[in-house]
Amino acid sequence: MRVVLSHTSHPGNIGAAARAMKTMGLRHLHLINPYRFPDPQATAMAAGADDILENAVVCSSIDEALHGVAFTVAMTARLRDISIEVKTPREAMPELLQQASAQPVALLFGTEMSGLTNEEMGKAQVLVNIPTDPDFSSLNLAAAVQVMAYELNVAAQGFVPKVAEARPASHEQMEGYYAHLEKVLFEIGFFTTQNPARMMQRLRRLYARARPEPDEINILRGMLSVTTEYNARLKTRYQQEHQDSLNIHANNQQNV
Amino acid sequence: MRVVLSHTSHPGNIGAAARAMKTMGLRHLHLINPYRFPDPQATAMAAGADDILENAVVCSSIDEALHGVAFTVAMTARLRDISIEVKTPREAMPELLQQASAQPVALLFGTEMSGLTNEEMGKAQVLVNIPTDPDFSSLNLAAAVQVMAYELNVAAQGFVPKVAEARPASHEQMEGYYAHLEKVLFEIGFFTTQNPARMMQRLRRLYARARPEPDEINILRGMLSVTTEYNARLKTRYQQEHQDSLNIHANNQQNV
Numbered sequence: 001m002r003v004v005l006s007h008t009s010h011p012g013n014i015g016a017a018a019r020a021m022k023t024m025g026l027r028h029l030h031l032i033n034p035y036r037f038p039d040p041q042a043t044a045m046a047a048g049a050d051d052i053l054e055n056a057v058v059c060s061s062i063d064e065a066l067h068g069v070a071f072t073v074a075m076t077a078r079l080r081d082i083s084i085e086v087k088t089p090r091e092a093m094p095e096l097l098q099q100a101s102a103q104p105v106a107l108l109f110g111t112e113m114s115g116l117t118n119e120e121m122g123k124a125q126v127l128v129n130i131p132t133d134p135d136f137s138s139l140n141l142a143a144a145v146q147v148m149a150y151e152l153n154v155a156a157q158g159f160v161p162k163v164a165e166a167r168p169a170s171h172e173q174m175e176g177y178y179a180h181l182e183k184v185l186f187e188i189g190f191f192t193t194q195n196p197a198r199m200m201q202r203l204r205r206l207y208a209r210a211r212p213e214p215d216e217i218n219i220l221r222g223m224l225s226v227t228t229e230y231n232a233r234l235k236t237r238y239q240q241e242h243q244d245s246l247n248i249h250a251n252n253q254q255n256v
Numbered sequence: 257m258r259v260v261l262s263h264t265s266h267p268g269n270i271g272a273a274a275r276a277m278k279t280m281g282l283r284h285l286h287l288i289n290p291y292r293f294p295d296p297q298a299t300a301m302a303a304g305a306d307d308i309l310e311n312a313v314v315c316s317s318i319d320e321a322l323h324g325v326a327f328t329v330a331m332t333a334r335l336r337d338i339s340i341e342v343k344t345p346r347e348a349m350p351e352l353l354q355q356a357s358a359q360p361v362a363l364l365f366g367t368e369m370s371g372l373t374n375e376e377m378g379k380a381q382v383l384v385n386i387p388t389d390p391d392f393s394s395l396n397l398a399a400a401v402q403v404m405a406y407e408l409n410v411a412a413q414g415f416v417p418k419v420a421e422a423r424p425a426s427h428e429q430m431e432g433y434y435a436h437l438e439k440v441l442f443e444i445g446f447f448t449t450q451n452p453a454r455m456m457q458r459l460r461r462l463y464a465r466a467r468p469e470p471d472e473i474n475i476l477r478g479m480l481s482v483t484t485e486y487n488a489r490l491k492t493r494y495q496q497e498h499q500d501s502l503n504i505h506a507n508n509q510q511n512v
Binding site (some may be wrong): 017019020022023024025047048049088090130131132133136137138139140142143146147150153157210 | 272275276277278280303304305344346386387388389392393394395396398399404406409410413419433
């Protein structure tokens, strides 16, 4: 179980988040481009969770931070318009624990001011919103980490993972698929009337809900490869036919 | 619903606690002898919950902070030896909400370093322990407020109070009873072989579990009053008899 903090502005929040993690038995912290880290303020706020800060992994991208992870829960303060699965912390925990029993999982938190970007949320399988007073939803970053870690700790009491659960594709496999899909959709001219970024977000949501297994990703990518090959064959045949018709035309010319 | 922070050392924690409260719709903050308040650090950490700080009530004693309150949930980090009802946050919420539907209730938090005193915990009807990793149970004060306020907010969704619930005695009624009881126990010499403070703590636990109604407190105090009156009558009778025997003795002397 990995906690990932993206682009955190205040080092004190990193320390307070580390403390919140440690009280609930979480140990592994990944930081994407923290504004200042390490920092004395982080250490002061960790108040004894220094080991978590010392072992924190600083990354330069979300893909690096989620490397090897197969299931990511991302936090969102807003209930967005995008067609999306947003759960409460309590609803999300059983699946998070189930997934964690078989492979690496992550809890992903955005910046203090603006949360996660759409691109970052697109890397997650589930979005979670901590219910707040609608008139004042400004939850402190470390407070959000505390609530999630607390819910996880409570849910973990007496949790028994189901066996023989399907193993989902890894973060790298999913990203490989999305890149492949986008390339083919460009290739076939799908994006001429669409906003590519927004359409890819929606497709990410769809496939995130499906929790594809590695074999299924192979099938999906196989379909993409065949699409490209078919297009290539079509193109070759078209060019051939075009060449043939040019030849015929040339022959006709000669025969005139 | 009142949040009471006792003897808070760091003004930043008061501000962070106010922010945590406001995110979950709590408004009323009482501070018992805060080390520094108001303070710019409190305002900075409140991050928009300034109204809660401005309306905070600073008190000089726990009895002042709990004035008018009929049901108090107190936080404890330690699972003590004393015979006591310690619940998880989730277990405590239904009763807290039920009580809050009929009269003022309080959530009581101790200091950063040592939590609540035994005397302070003796004023509560229920103790709550937030489950943590036993190797690192050092929950930040504002983080504890956040977890409790969050649990309360979740529990409040769709909560419907039961009607015709018995109305418990107020904080003042209970304190009046305990003072009366202690006085009578001294009067009858109950404490000669007991530690009075410890014994009163145990009696507080017992009566806290019983959630006495105002009428029942009247009955209990009635019993105490009758005990005192009976003792007084006994004493008068003893003195009368003693006087009588002295008189007889004197008469006998005269008759010699």
